[in-house]
Structures are given as structure tokens and as C-alpha cells.
Amino acid sequence: MRDKKVETANGSSPAHHPPAGSTNQTLALAAMMFAVAMTFIDQTIVAIAAPDITDELGLTASGMRWVVNAYVLALAACFALGGRLSDIHGHRRVMLIGTLVFVVSSVLCGCVPAGGFAQAWMIIFRITQGVGAALLFPAALAVVVAVFPVERRGRALALFFGFSGGLTAIGPLLGGWLTAWTWRAIFWVNVPVAVVALILTALARIPNTGRRERLDLPGAVLVALGMGLSVLGLQQASEWGWGSAATWGCIIAGLAVLVAFCRYELRVPEQPLINLKVFRDRAFRADTAVLFFGMLAFVPLFFFASVYAQVSLRKSPNEAALYLLWFFLGFVLASQLGGRMLDQRGARLPMLLGSALGAAGFALWAAKLTDLSVGAQWPYVVLAGAGIGFLLAPASTDSVNRAIGASYGEVTGITQTTRNYAAAVGLAVYGTVLSHVTVDKVTATLEERGVPPEMAGKAARGISQSVAGHGSGRVPGEDGAAAFALEEAQQAVRMDFAEANQWVFYGMALALAIGFLCALAHPGTRVTAGSPPAGDGRG
Structure with missing residues (x-):
């Protein structure tokens, strides 16, 4: 595939479509769809199994809500960082790392031991699942963008988003079926999906085109803290109440940190997050x-x-x-x-x-x-x-x-x-x-x-x-x-x-x-x- 210039509408320098070499576009798209499949299914599959998880592990109602919410919270807090790491270290490499973090975390969620440590175990590895998804998803999407030329990108991404979005509906169906066997299977099912994604990625010969740039760590901390606090306040509003000082404290503090993040990013001389x-x-x-x-x-x-x-x-x-x-x-x-x-x-x-x-x-x-x-x-x-x-x-x-x-x-x-x-x-x-x-x-x-x-x-x-x-x-x-x-x-x-x-x-x-x-x-x-x-x- 020949290199092509992509003219942007923002008046900046033209962006260059990275060379795909002998990349198989069809296999690359399939690999990325299988990879993100796990992240979309996990948005809904855990909710269906919540009663069984609560009963077997003896979780409190609040603890079970944290098991569900911890994933989304970590995902929202780390997404911007995941996208930037993908640019610096290469989309394929970060996608593979994110997939491994996600699937290992999934296996550990399914292996949680019963007892007093069960609730903390589940919450910790749901958080690492979210971090894995935050690395995986922006890198996978960036691979599709890089592999397909701009004139074919719309259809490719329509298939990508249509397939991945449709998988959110599969979560409850799959969750109900797997939970009838054991609720632990809702986490273990990610293993074969990840294996298929990794094999297809290897077969597709996707280039790893990273850029040697500094990572804006202060910006990464600010955006993660701001997103995490504000999303925490919003998620816990149903439990704490909208009149709670904790609810508004988290939301206002999170928004304030995000404002500080924007001000900081505008002053960073080079390579902001x-x-x-x-x-x-x-x-x-x-x-x-x-x-x-x-x-x-x-x-x-x-x-x-x-x-x-x-x-x-x-x-x-x-x-x-x-x-x-x-x-x-x-x-x-x-x-x-x-x-x-x-x-x-x-x-x-x-x-x-x-x-x-x-x-x-x-x-x-x-x-x-x-x-x-x-x-x-x-x-x-x-x-x-x-x-x-x-x-x-x-x-x-x-x-x-x-x-x-x-x-x-x-x-x-x-x-x-x-x-x-x-x-x-x-x-x-x-x-x-x-x-x-x-x-x-x-x-x-x-x-x-x-x-x-x-x-x-x-x-x-x-x-x-x-x-x-x-x-x-x-x-x-x-x-x-x-x-x-x-x-x-x-x-x-x-x-x-x-x-x-x-x-x-x-x-x-x-x-x-x-x-x-x-x-x-x-x-x-x-x-x-x-x-x-x-x-x-x-x-």
C-alpha cells in the first residue's frame, strides 16, 4: 500500500498515513474487533451475574456495585493515557499489552477465592481490567485508522463500531447462559476471544509505528484524577444521594482538576498528553x-x-x-x-x-x-x-x-x-x-x-x-x-x-x-x- 497524505480540516500540517507494508487489512480489522469484543461484552455481562456473585462470595450490596463500577471508573480515568501511550510506543504493541493485562485480570476475577478478601480481590482486578481496556481500545482503533486509507476508513470503522456496539447486547445473553453453569465463566470466556485476537494480529502483520516522544506524566495524573473523581461522584450519586457533600465534592473537585489539566496542557511547550x-x-x-x-x-x-x-x-x-x-x-x-x-x-x-x-x-x-x-x-x-x-x-x-x-x-x-x-x-x-x-x-x-x-x-x-x-x-x-x-x-x-x-x-x-x-x-x-x-x- 502506498503512503498517502491525509489533509485535515484544521489547517495543521498534513498527517501521513503510515505505511502498512504487507499488512492484511481484513485480518487486521478482524483482530481488532475480536480484541475490543472483550471490553464491550464486559460492560453488561457482569450485571447479569451480580446476584450469583453476591450470593457465593457474600458481598455487600455496596461492594457489588463497586465490582460493577470499578471497571468503568478505571476505563474513564485511563483512556487518554492509553491513547497517548499508543502513539508513543506503537499501536500494535500497546494493543497487545492491553489485551494481556485485560485477559489476565479476567482470569484472576474468575479465580477469586471465597472469604473476607473476596470483595477487595474482585474490585482490584476489575480496576486492572479497566486499565487493560483503556490501553487496548484506543490502540486497536488506531490500528484500524492507520491500516485503512482515508477513502475506505468510513466503511471499515462502521463495521468496527457496529460489531463492537452490537456485542454490548450479547453480554446479557452470554451472561445468562454462562451463569447457568458458573458465574466465573463470564470472566473466563475472555480467554479464547483474546487468543483469537492475538493469532489474527500475528497473521495480519500489523506494523508497529511508534514515535519517540516524551510522556506527559503530570498531565496523565491530572486527567486520570479529574476523570476518576468526577465519574466517582456521578456513579455514587444513587447511593450517597444528590444532596450529599461527598457526591458534589467529588464532582466539583474532579471538574476543577480537569480545568487545571486543560490550563496545564496549554502551557506544555512540547508533546502534551x-x-x-x-x-x-x-x-x-x-x-x-x-x-x-x-x-x-x-x-x-x-x-x-x-x-x-x-x-x-x-x-x-x-x-x-x-x-x-x-x-x-x-x-x-x-x-x-x-x-x-x-x-x-x-x-x-x-x-x-x-x-x-x-x-x-x-x-x-x-x-x-x-x-x-x-x-x-x-x-x-x-x-x-x-x-x-x-x-x-x-x-x-x-x-x-x-x-x-x-x-x-x-x-x-x-x-x-x-x-x-x-x-x-x-x-x-x-x-x-x-x-x-x-x-x-x-x-x-x-x-x-x-x-x-x-x-x-x-x-x-x-x-x-x-x-x-x-x-x-x-x-x-x-x-x-x-x-x-x-x-x-x-x-x-x-x-x-x-x-x-x-x-x-x-x-x-x-x-x-x-x-x-x-x-x-x-x-x-x-x-x-x-x-x-x-x-x-x-x-
């Missing part, structure tokens, strides 16, 4: 904003739709996963169309189309939640999935194409940090809304049916805690009082929970509507190979 000059590009700013608002709907959807299906539709965990497959039917089909549109016309059109379809789909889906019927909802579920599918790959690909000096790992770190941060915000805000509305509605319903106020409140809080329990489908505290209350008004409670979820889904529709406005700000310029862009994209 993140070159903030990329934000001078108006198109990059629009891409990043669309990703943020799109992820406010996309990632939290798996959790809230799964809980809704189990509580209101009375589905099993596996049936709830099948319910989500309607979403991914639209998502996968639209991802491929969105990638083609990106290659032919640029990112603006698919982002506008995707955010508009997504806003309409989520709004119509929300209106149908109280029908308590999959048959009444599936067309709108497909429409919502198509909206996310249209915008995700074009926004991600266009932002990476605008990297300064071919720093694909660095820009991937920015975009993926944005996605993870948006996911944490969505889970925290929507979870708080759902919890409060559910408690109020269920309490009122049970009291109207003659259930004593204390018993009604306890049953209502039990249902809301199933949300904080990450979709396990079990209502904590199902003692005699709660069971009696639920049995007395089961149908009404299902409807109350559906009505509470409408607030969440309308919130997702609103997020995508804001994303549409952000997409309008995109100048419509394209990143092309060997020719100047339509405009410089500066805002």
Missing part, C-alpha cells in the same frame, strides 16, 4: 459534542431497557437481552449505511439524520412503554437503534481523521473519554430520576390499595433499589412485607415503573435532539486523501 489545538477545528468540536449527547442515550439504554423489560414486561434476563436485539437490528443496518454516507458525503449528513431519527425513535418508544407489549414497541426500538447507528461511526471516524500529526491514539483517547464520561453522566442522572419517580408512584399506588404507608414505602424502595443493583432483576429486601405489597398490586406496580421509565426515555430523546443542534454546527468539510479539504473548519 492531549494536543488541545485539535479543538480549534469546528468540525472536531461538533463531532465531539454529537458523541457526548449520543452516548447519553446509547450506553445507559442497555441498563434501563433491560431493567424495564424485567420489571414491567416480566421478562427473564435472557428475554430482556432479546428485547434489546430489536434495537441492534436498526443499529447494525444503519451503521453500515452511515459509514458509506461518511465516505461519500462526509459526517454532517449522517450525524443530522441519526440524531433526528434517534430523537424521534426514543420519543415514540417512550410513549409506548406503558403498553407493556414488545409488539407495540419494536418498530420504535428499531428506529431508535437506527438513529444511534447512523451517527456513531461517522462522528467517531470524522473526529479521528482530524488528528493533528497523525496522533490517532491521542484523538481516540479524547473521543472515547467523552463517550465514557457521557455514559456515567447518563447513568447517574437518569438513575436518580427513575428512582425518585418510581418510589413516589409505587408508594402512592400501594397506599391507595390499602397497604400501610411503611410497607408501601419499603416495597417501593425495593423496586427502586433494583435499578441501583444494575439490572439484576431481583428486588432487594423481598421480605414478607415487600412480597405482600407487590403481590397485592403487581400489575399497577408494573405500570408505575413503566411510567417512571418514560421520563428516562424522553430524556434520551432530548439528548439526541440537542445532538442534532450540535450536528448543525458541523461545517460539512471532509477529510480526503491527497487533496485539500473544502474548508479549514476553524470556528
